[in-house]
Amino acid sequence: MSVLSVRNLETFYGAIMALRGVSIDVEQGEIVTILGANGAGKTTLMKTIAGLMDPEKGQISFMDKSLVGLDPDQVVRGGVSLVPEGREVFPYLTVEENLRLGGFTRKGGLASDLELVFTYFPILKERRRQPAGFLSGGQQQMLAIGRGLMAEPKLLMLDEPSLGLSPLLTQEIFAIIARLNAEEGVTMLLVEQNAHIALETAHRGYVLEMGRIVMTGASADLAASEDIQEFYLGRTGESQRGQKRWKRRKTWR
Numbered sequence: 001m002s003v004l005s006v007r008n009l010e011t012f013y014g015a016i017m018a019l020r021g022v023s024i025d026v027e028q029g030e031i032v033t034i035l036g037a038n039g040a041g042k043t044t045l046m047k048t049i050a051g052l053m054d055p056e057k058g059q060i061s062f063m064d065k066s067l068v069g070l071d072p073d074q075v076v077r078g079g080v081s082l083v084p085e086g087r088e089v090f091p092y093l094t095v096e097e098n099l100r101l102g103g104f105t106r107k108g109g110l111a112s113d114l115e116l117v118f119t120y121f122p123i124l125k126e127r128r129r130q131p132a133g134f135l136s137g138g139q140q141q142m143l144a145i146g147r148g149l150m151a152e153p154k155l156l157m158l159d160e161p162s163l164g165l166s167p168l169l170t171q172e173i174f175a176i177i178a179r180l181n182a183e184e185g186v187t188m189l190l191v192e193q194n195a196h197i198a199l200e201t202a203h204r205g206y207v208l209e210m211g212r213i214v215m216t217g218a219s220a221d222l223a224a225s226e227d228i229q230e231f232y233l234g235r236t237g238e239s240q241r242g243q244k245r246w247k248r249r250k251t252w253r
């Protein structure tokens, strides 16, 4: 069953058309990744699903209900959490206060969710009384994911969780993302610049280029595709030829 189904979505910034008829599906229990260069429209897609931007056209249905026109808090109540690009934790609030805010849609009973978050991110428990601004970048990303989980989402959307993190921390965070999916059954939509780790972690993927989906498939098939290898995985020896072909392709549009 499709949990999330997006059809022919068009979103604008003034006269700039950022999404040009995007259609994607996410099934229960999946991790689905969106690959795409800077400016492809990945963040716009997530913001539109989250109710932070209104689409000009198209449908977004989540568990058979339309999300179009809902306010962001109603989307959260409906079961969709966004962990935004750049984390956006509240630096002057403590770690625990940030987490509790993530549960704002729920009536009490946050203790068991806090414990769940602390099971996956023990460092957050150690630092629960400290201002979030004192955390390292990796810890702030953990906090942002933890805050997203506090709403007990049926779909967790992650926008560039590895942004600005070392390769080691990126590995650590993605291992936890994979565990949350495998052990807690959290369905996820994952935007990630690091195509290697995105395709290792996700079951399926879509490639977004200039506001359009140009390719989709199982992660293993995408990773085996020559185009993906050249343009997103930067395979050695191929990369220069890839760059040239990439430039040619851009000028066709």
Ligand SMILES: Nc1ncnc2c1ncn2[C@@H]1O[C@H](COP(=O)(O)OP(=O)(O)O)[C@@H](O)[C@H]1O
Residues within 6 Å of the ligand: 013, 016, 018, 036, 037, 038, 039, 040, 041, 042, 043, 044, 045
């Ligand atoms: N606030 C904005 N105002 C105008 N254009 C924007 C704004 N944010 C993004 N865009 C444009 O929309 C397109 C998609 O951006 P975005 O969704 O942020 O891409 P991505 O997340 O894939 O890097 C880009 O061409 C970008 O320049």
Ligand SMILES: [Mg+2]
Residues within 6 Å of the ligand: 042, 043, 044, 085, 160
């Ligand atoms: Mg982005």
